[in-house]
Amino acid sequence: MLNKSGLTRRRFLRDAGATGVAAAAFPMIAKAQQPPIALRLHGAWSAKDIFHEYALDFAKKINEMSGARLRVEVLPAGAVVKAQDLLDAVHKGVIDGCHAVPAIWHARDASFSLFGAGPALGMDANGFLAWMRYGGGMELFTDLIYRQANLNVVPFFTGPMPAQPLGWFKNAVASSARFKGLKVQASGLVAEMFREMGARVESAADNDIAAALKGGQLDAAEFNNASSSRWLELSDVAKICMLQSYHRASESFVVLLNRRKYDALPADLQAVVRHAADAASADMSWKALHRYPDDQAWMRDKQGVSFQKTPVEVLRAQMNAWMTVAARQTKHNPFFERVWRSQQVWAKRTVGWLQENVADSAVAYDFWFGQRRK
Numbered sequence: 001m002l003n004k005s006g007l008t009r010r011r012f013l014r015d016a017g018a019t020g021v022a023a024a025a026f027p028m029i030a031k032a033q034q035p036p037i038a039l040r041l042h043g044a045w046s047a048k049d050i051f052h053e054y055a056l057d058f059a060k061k062i063n064e065m066s067g068a069r070l071r072v073e074v075l076p077a078g079a080v081v082k083a084q085d086l087l088d089a090v091h092k093g094v095i096d097g098c099h100a101v102p103a104i105w106h107a108r109d110a111s112f113s114l115f116g117a118g119p120a121l122g123m124d125a126n127g128f129l130a131w132m133r134y135g136g137g138m139e140l141f142t143d144l145i146y147r148q149a150n151l152n153v154v155p156f157f158t159g160p161m162p163a164q165p166l167g168w169f170k171n172a173v174a175s176s177a178r179f180k181g182l183k184v185q186a187s188g189l190v191a192e193m194f195r196e197m198g199a200r201v202e203s204a205a206d207n208d209i210a211a212a213l214k215g216g217q218l219d220a221a222e223f224n225n226a227s228s229s230r231w232l233e234l235s236d237v238a239k240i241c242m243l244q245s246y247h248r249a250s251e252s253f254v255v256l257l258n259r260r261k262y263d264a265l266p267a268d269l270q271a272v273v274r275h276a277a278d279a280a281s282a283d284m285s286w287k288a289l290h291r292y293p294d295d296q297a298w299m300r301d302k303q304g305v306s307f308q309k310t311p312v313e314v315l316r317a318q319m320n321a322w323m324t325v326a327a328r329q330t331k332h333n334p335f336f337e338r339v340w341r342s343q344q345v346w347a348k349r350t351v352g353w354l355q356e357n358v359a360d361s362a363v364a365y366d367f368w369f370g371q372r373r374k
Contacts, residue, residue, distance in 0.1 A: 039096040051224075075095075113190075120246035127350055152259045155255070161224065165244070166222065168234045168238040189325060192328075193322055226293075246315055257273070
């Protein structure tokens with residue numbers, strides 16, 4: 001019996017059988033699964049520091065977003081090279097990349113410190129990263145590493161940090177006169193600022209700061225955040241932490257990848273790295289807001305640390321010191337001046353806008369939760 005297409009049931013089964021035999025004669029060729037591309041990312045941070053955790057978070061995002069086609073391993077500080085040598089190590093391909101802050105390479109060119117650790121202009125770290133993306137900052141940084149330093153690296157900025165405290169002190173800072181002769185741990189442009197305020201600047205590795213404070217080699221030390229400070233045991237040896245400062249008000253991390261290694265990645269994996277940096281920025285902001293208040297409260301409640309607000313007079317003294325430092329640097333470093341002027345243009349436009357549009361959070365906080373700590 002013919003169906004509408006003119007095929008009999010017997011012929012259909014016969015042809016189908018032949019097709020099956022033919023298919024069996026040519027088995028499916030399985031595409032070999034490529035092993036993941038490995039990247040070693042060397043951090044500037046101890047494995048115990050929350051900064052190392054941020055680097056691990058960034059790597060995890062790349063690994064997951066790439067569908068396991070990229071496998072990023074994060075090494076802690078000192079695993080292969082010292083922190084100040086990370087830039088050259090990535091450039092030469094000794095390591096595939098690093099997770100650090102630009103100010104580490106201040107000795108190579110003071111302009112590096114402007115990318116997150118320069119004179120405060122009222123910008124927070126999100127404002128700084130906005131300048132990097134939309135105000136010409138990334139173009140300037142690219143110019144610095146390619147034309148000025150001729151480095152074989154690709155940069156990605158990520159992770160806006162909350163403004164750092166003024167520092168850890170054995171005695172409260174009532175005025176800027178307190179800095180005269182004070183032995184303070186600092187580095188880069190920040191060290192220059194403290195010197196202008198009359199301090200004696202000393203250098204100490206992170207792990208040695210607490211011992212130096214206890215032994216009297218240091219009178220004070222600036223450090224980034226409550227979680228890192230608690231891990232370093234700074235609260236064990238100094239019971240005064242002065243909050244709010246203009247010395248590192250807009251810092252963020254930079255991830256550098258070896259250019260040859262990055263260029264060899266497929267376009268979609270390059271995009272994964274770029275977007276993972278943005279995702280890590282958001283996630284770090286949320287994690288910092290979650291972790292830092294708890295560690296600060298623990299040091300206050302369990303260790304008797306007194307967290308005090310830096311007097312406005314000290315903040316003004318910082319501004320005067322920054323003005324002198326910037327003037328000195330721009331006089332002999334034209335590139336420094338280019339970056340500094342670009343940041344000023346951006347800050348004047350955007351910080352003013354924020355001040356006009358964002359209500360003071362203190363009003364709402366005091367209404368709902370009572371008066372804040374003074």
